[in-house]
Amino acid sequence: MARLLTGIEAARAKREELQKRIERLRAQGTVPTVGLIRVGEKPDDIQYETAAAKLFERLGIRLEKRVFAEDVEAKRLLLEIERMNRDETVHGIMMFRPLPRRLNEEALVNAIAPHKDIDGMTNASLAGVFLNSGTGFAPCTAEACMELLDYYGIDPRGKRAVVVGRSQVIGRPVAMMLMHQNATVTICHSQTAELWKLCREADILVAAVGKARMIDASCIGNGATVIDVGINVMPDGSVVGDVDFDSVFPVAEAISPVPRGVGSLTTTILAAHIVKAAEERNE
Numbered sequence: 001m002a003r004l005l006t007g008i009e010a011a012r013a014k015r016e017e018l019q020k021r022i023e024r025l026r027a028q029g030t031v032p033t034v035g036l037i038r039v040g041e042k043p044d045d046i047q048y049e050t051a052a053a054k055l056f057e058r059l060g061i062r063l064e065k066r067v068f069a070e071d072v073e074a075k076r077l078l079l080e081i082e083r084m085n086r087d088e089t090v091h092g093i094m095m096f097r098p099l100p101r102r103l104n105e106e107a108l109v110n111a112i113a114p115h116k117d118i119d120g121m122t123n124a125s126l127a128g129v130f131l132n133s134g135t136g137f138a139p140c141t142a143e144a145c146m147e148l149l150d151y152y153g154i155d156p157r158g159k160r161a162v163v164v165g166r167s168q169v170i171g172r173p174v175a176m177m178l179m180h181q182n183a184t185v186t187i188c189h190s191q192t193a194e195l196w197k198l199c200r201e202a203d204i205l206v207a208a209v210g211k212a213r214m215i216d217a218s219c220i221g222n223g224a225t226v227i228d229v230g231i232n233v234m235p236d237g238s239v240v241g242d243v244d245f246d247s248v249f250p251v252a253e254a255i256s257p258v259p260r261g262v263g264s265l266t267t268t269i270l271a272a273h274i275v276k277a278a279e280e281r282n283e
Contacts, residue, residue, distance in 0.1 A: 003152075003254040005227070007144065007264030010151035014268045015059065021275050022060045025282065032278040033062040034118065034270075035084040037077065037095040039103075040070040045096040052267045061274055064090060074103050078111055085113040091277040092118030094270070115280070118273035120173070129173045132180045137273045142173040144265040145206060145227050146181075148256060154204070154225055156183035162199055164188045164215065164242070165208030170229055174206055195219070207242035217247040226255040229262050 025032055034056065038045055049065075056063050066080055084090045093116045099105045114124035120139035128136035137143075149156065161183040165171035171187060179185045183204065188195055190209055199205055199219035205226045207215045212232035220226065230242030241258030249255060256262055 002226075002249050002252040005148055005152050005225075005254050005256040005261065007148060007256065007261050007266075010148055011265045011268040013151065014147065014265070014272060015055075018059055018268070018271055018275055021279065025275070025278055026060065028282060030278055030282055031060070031062050031089075032274050033064060033090050034092045034094060034274045035087070035090040035116075036063060036065045037080060037084075037093070038065070038067045039072055039077070039096065039099055040068075042096070048267075049096075052270060055267050055271060056274075059271055061271060070100060074108065077103070077108055081108065081111045085111075085116060088281070090116070091281055092116050092274045094119045095121070097121070116277060118270060118277055126168060126173065130176050132176070137276075138177065139169050139173050140266050140269040140273070141170050141229060141262060142177060144262045144269045145170075145174050145229065146177050147265055147269060148227060148262060149204070149225070152254065154254065156181040156204060159183045159203035160201055161185045161204040161206070162188060162202035163206045163208065164192075164195070164199065165206070165210070165229070167208065167210075170208040171206075174208070174229075178204070178206075190214075209242050211242055212240050213244040214242050215248065216244040217251050220248055220251050223253045226252045227262065228256050228258050230258060231263060 022032060053063055084093050093112050109121045110123055112122055114122055114136050117125045118137050120137045125136035129138045156178050161178045163171050163175045166187055166189045175185045175187050186198055188198055196219045200221040202221060202224055205224055208229035210230060226243055226248060228241035228243040232240050234240060239259055
């Protein structure tokens with residue numbers, strides 16, 4: 001029976017550390033501040049925004065929110081991004097994606113100043129992850145995977161890691177982060193031939209393919225740690241991961257659940273990025 005890797009535990013420990021750092025910043029006259037840009041009223045965006053806002057308020061992070069109608073012009077969004085870039089009291093910027101298709105999302109995302117890109121969206125931030133240069137911020141969910149491993153004392157060094165998923169938001173950056181910690185990494189995806197064979201070789205398996213319960217017990221080798229990044233809403237309203245938890249739980253060494261796993265830690269990582277950006281601005 002697997003050890004449960006709950007994000008709630010890791011998030012609680014991280015928040016205690018952040019609280020002390022925020023208190024130091026406030027004593028120096030700095031209130032960590034995030035500028036949030038949302039287009040439209042998508043339920044998923046609002047749900048995440050609400051959860052983040054509650055955490056920010058609890059920690060003492062100021063939220064400056066800008067909400068635009070679905071038909072907003074790109075020029076208006078660009079002006080707001082540029083204003084936040086110039087505003088020295090705003091330490092980080094996040095913008096909900098995907099944007100409406102008529103907008104050039106890549107251009108708007110890359111208009112965010114790299115040192116304020118707390119959600120790891122820009123090309124400059126991703127370059128920092130791939131080059132391991134220490135510049136910019138990693139995508140929050142990818143970093144949450146690494147934070148979860150670290151909290152539970154699972155060292156990737158020398159391990160065989162398999163990442164199922166190749167998105168720029170999770171799959172590719174988490175693969176690079178694992179490699180930087182000296183794991184030997186294989187990136188797979190939904191079109192990989194005999195996927196189950198490669199997965200069974202993994203000491204650490206990260207499932208980030210976006211397909212409900214795709215990874216089952218046949219994909220799990222002895223002693224495997226399974227990090228499930230998937231968030232899939234089923235017809236009955238329940239939320240499940242990319243891993244078939246019921247079949248994998250008895251055979252894995254450790255597994256993160258969905259919900260209460262990686263997702264529980266993601267907003268805390270976002271808060272950590274805001275705090276770090278404020279600290280670097282002070283320095």
